[in-house]
Amino acid sequence: MPYTATRPVPAPTPDELRSRVPGWGADLDPADRPAVPRERHDLESGAHWLEPEQQPELTPRERSIEHERLTPVFGTAQPPKGLSGALKRLAYARFSEGRNAHWLLLVASDRVDAIESHLASLVTARPDEPLTQSGVRAELTHHGWRSRVGRGRVDVKHAWLDPVIVAGPWVLAGALAVAATRVALRR
Amino acid sequence: MRAMEYRGPYKVRVTEKEIPRIEHPNDAIVRVTMAAICGSDLHLYHGMMPDTRVGSTFGHEFVGIVEQVGPSVQHLRPGQRVMVPFNVYCGSCFFCARGLYSNCHNVNPNATAVGGIYGYSHTCGGYDGGQAEFVRVPFADVGPGVIPDDISDEDALLMTDALSTGYFGAQLADIAQGDTVIVFGAGPVGLFAARSAWFMGAGRVIVVDHLDHRLQAARDFALAETVHFGEVDDVVLHLKRLTGGLGADRVVEAVGAEADGGLLQHIAGAKLKLQGGSPVALNWAIDSVRKGGTVAVVGAYGPVPAAIKFGDAVNKGLTLRMNQAPVKRQWPRLMEHIRAGHFRPSELLTHRFPLEHIAEGYHVFSSKLDDIIKPVIVPTAA
Numbered sequence: 001m002p003y004t005a006t007r008p009v010p011a012p013t014p015d016e017l018r019s020r021v022p023g024w025g026a027d028l029d030p031a032d033r034p035a036v037p038r039e040r041h042d043l044e045s046g047a048h049w050l051e052p053e054q055q056p057e058l059t060p061r062e063r064s065i066e067h068e069r070l071t072p073v074f075g076t077a078q079p080p081k082g083l084s085g086a087l088k089r090l091a092y093a094r095f096s097e098g099r100n101a102h103w104l105l106l107v108a109s110d111r112v113d114a115i116e117s118h119l120a121s122l123v124t125a126r127p128d129e130p131l132t133q134s135g136v137r138a139e140l141t142h143h144g145w146r147s148r149v150g151r152g153r154v155d156v157k158h159a160w161l162d163p164v165i166v167a168g169p170w171v172l173a174g175a176l177a178v179a180a181t182r183v184a185l186r187r
Numbered sequence: 188m189r190a191m192e193y194r195g196p197y198k199v200r201v202t203e204k205e206i207p208r209i210e211h212p213n214d215a216i217v218r219v220t221m222a223a224i225c226g227s228d229l230h231l232y233h234g235m236m237p238d239t240r241v242g243s244t245f246g247h248e249f250v251g252i253v254e255q256v257g258p259s260v261q262h263l264r265p266g267q268r269v270m271v272p273f274n275v276y277c278g279s280c281f282f283c284a285r286g287l288y289s290n291c292h293n294v295n296p297n298a299t300a301v302g303g304i305y306g307y308s309h310t311c312g313g314y315d316g317g318q319a320e321f322v323r324v325p326f327a328d329v330g331p332g333v334i335p336d337d338i339s340d341e342d343a344l345l346m347t348d349a350l351s352t353g354y355f356g357a358q359l360a361d362i363a364q365g366d367t368v369i370v371f372g373a374g375p376v377g378l379f380a381a382r383s384a385w386f387m388g389a390g391r392v393i394v395v396d397h398l399d400h401r402l403q404a405a406r407d408f409a410l411a412e413t414v415h416f417g418e419v420d421d422v423v424l425h426l427k428r429l430t431g432g433l434g435a436d437r438v439v440e441a442v443g444a445e446a447d448g449g450l451l452q453h454i455a456g457a458k459l460k461l462q463g464g465s466p467v468a469l470n471w472a473i474d475s476v477r478k479g480g481t482v483a484v485v486g487a488y489g490p491v492p493a494a495i496k497f498g499d500a501v502n503k504g505l506t507l508r509m510n511q512a513p514v515k516r517q518w519p520r521l522m523e524h525i526r527a528g529h530f531r532p533s534e535l536l537t538h539r540f541p542l543e544h545i546a547e548g549y550h551v552f553s554s555k556l557d558d559i560i561k562p563v564i565v566p567t568a569a
Contacts, residue, residue: 001431008431011365011390021385021410023529027520028364028388034520035358035513039285043516045278046262046329052277052293053259055211063296071296072277073211073325075303075313078240088238088309097300103491106237106310107460114195114234117241121194126202133198135550142547142557153555154397154417154447161458165196 062092084113115169130170189567190319191545193243196234197553199546204244207315207323212259215327217269221340222249222317222564223536224552225273225348226374227487230444231308232549235460235489238297238309246564247273247305248348249317250340253331262328269331270343271324272351272514275303275314278329289511294325300490302511310490318545320566332518338525341533341563345375346521347514349561350532352485353379354386354521355512356439359483362387366436369393369426369475370411371468373401375535375561376485377441381409382530384439393429395422395471397447400558408534416448426475434477442468443486456493463491470496476505484509538562 001008011017017024030036052072059079063070080088087109095102121128138144148156192202207216228245230236253267263269276283276291282302283291294303295312303325306316316322324331334343342350353376362368368384370377373396384392393412394405402413412429419425427434444464445457448471456465464487472482473496482505500507524530537560540548545564552562 003432007365008433009367009391009429011367014364014388017385017390023524023527024385025364025388026524026527026529027358027383027386032520033358033387034516035355038510039287041285043286045276045283045288047278047283047326048261048328049279052279052326053212061296064298066299067296072293073275073303074294074296075309075315076210077244077313077315078242078309080240084240092297097298097490100491103237103489107491110234110237110239113241118195128194128198129200130198133194133200133546135199135546135548138547138550138556139554142551142559144554144556147554147556147558151399152397152415152417155555158450158453158458161454162197165458 062089064092064097066096082116084109084116087112188320189542190244191246191542193231193239193241193245195241197232199232199549201543201545204319206321209255209257210323211325212257213326213328214257215253215260215263215324215331216255217251217271217322217324218254219249219251219317219320219322219566221344222246222566223344224548224562224564226376227443229553230487230489232553233445233457235444235457235464236308236310237490240309243306243308244315244319245306246316246318247307248344249322250334250344250347254321256327260327263331268334270334270347271331273304273348274330274511274514275305275312275325276329277326286513286516288513288515318542318564330515332515335522338522339533341536342525344563345532346518349375350379350521351514351517352376352512353441354383354517356380356441356483356485357383357387359485359508360437360439361481362389362437364388365390367391367430368437368439369395369435370439370441371395371472372441372486373398373405374441378404378409378535379532380439380441380485381405381411385410386524386529393435398555401560404535404560422448423471423474434475434480436477436480438472438476438480438482440469440472440482440484440486444488452494462493463489464493466493466495473500473505478503481506481508485512535561536563540564542566
């Protein structure tokens with residue numbers, strides 16, 4: 001196909017498209033597009049304040065060092081705790097969002113949080129149950145086999161990784177526990 | 188109250204939590220009647236988003252009934268049926284004053300790079316979300332909207348994120364009459380973006396995915412041409428051939444951090460979390476758009492760096508446009524489209540799970556079982 005100034009694959013006419021697609025061209029005029037222009041000063045947000053009142057800080061709230069103050073409103077769910085909490089506080093207090101250390105510390109603290117929380121759950125009336133919490137029962141009730149096999153799904157090729165990621169840390173922790181017990185018994 | 192609780196990567200359960208309370212004078216407490224699991228919730232579920240704490244309740248797509256309002260709330264009252272945008276925002280900061288509601292500076296102490304989002308990690312503000320019987324809704328005079336009588340809960344639920352984000356994505360792409368538009372991803376956001384591209388005057392719409400039931404929805408719901416990227420040798424080359432060798436005028440990337448199609452990128456980004464997501468679809472978007480074209484990104488990525496083909500984007504003179512959707516700005520026009528009968532968004536709701544079966548709901552959605560497109564969660568008290 002020669003490279004010319006015309007569109008190589010012409011579009012159907014507006015009449016053809018209107019007859020085929022309900023609503024075709026209804027927002028053709030950018031003035032009908034609610035996100036255009038991107039920045040607008042004439043929108044009524046509903047705010048009846050120039051500056052929002054400050055939510056009380058009942059417990060110390062970690063914040064990005066890029067913020068000069070605690071934001072007027074903030075979430076209070078799951079305050080930092082334990083070793084993971086210390087890592088999170090360090091990430092927020094020491095590194096800006098422009099530093100990889102900030103994010104990598106937070107990612108690492110999440111893994112520590114998972115381990116801490118699983119261990120802590122073992123001494124509660126409701127310990128973690130990895131099997132039921134994974135929802136894997138749905139494989140039987142929602143056609144696990146039929147949904148995957150013969151469907152041309154690209155993700156099936158690496159699906160074997162998922163149980164390794166889910167069960168791997170548990171198997172590793174179990175192996176370490178067995179090894180530690182053996183060492184203790186030898187002494 | 189009963190609430191979904193994250194217990195670490197790939198693990199969730201239902202637990203008993205305290206009913207949230209008014210913590211700021213402009214808060215409301217909403218009794219959730221219907222919530223959804225978003226594709227981006229799966230990034231949390233898979234442990235990809237930094238500072239996702241065990242014990243968190245996810246859920247940024249929900250509708251419900253106002254249960255209680257704080258002393259400064261003027262526009263809402265208990266008993267009203269409301270839809271709540273996924274954005275938590277103040278309506279008055281530098282960014283909100285410019286309509287950038289998803290970029291509010293007053294609601295997220297944990298980060299300046301992202302606004303507040305319900306149930307979406309502490310990186311997005313540390314708010315518990317709506318996959319629960321009750322949820323705290325800050326700035327009740329700004330975010331929530333009363334659902335009109337002629338709009339169903341199901342359509343309203345989709346307007347809280349997926350529909351608004353897809354519609355916003357098509358707008359970001361700057362579509363002009365007759366443009367060829369490629370949409371990567373046939374999840375709910377991609378399907379809504381593809382359907383919306385026609386509203387903007389697209390001449391062709393091509394949807395790319397690897398799940399056959401979603402490609403069928405792209406044909407039936409979005410009235411689009413489809414490409415199964417697992418069935419072609421080289422998807423970029425295939426798309427170039429389909430567009431006369433030039434590439435598409437506009438591309439919408441509606442896949443985000445867990446894109447498949449490049450094993451190395453997928454494992455590094457989605458499985459081992461060594462980068463802020465797998466940018467396979469984003470790189471395909473850069474490669475398959477024409478020179479001088481626009482790539483609109485509404486797929487969700489983490490804040491850690493990712494391997495993007497930026498050189499090609501520069502050399503092709505691309506316009507890259509992206510943001511989280513400022514949801515409430517989309518509602519009036521979307522309701523006009525629904526009332527005009529242009530489409531029925533709730534056609535994409537394929538599954539309902541009681542809150543008590545939340546673990547199964549996440550597994551089915553994450554593993555794409557049972558031809559799922561969009562799951563709804565129904566709390567016990569609803």
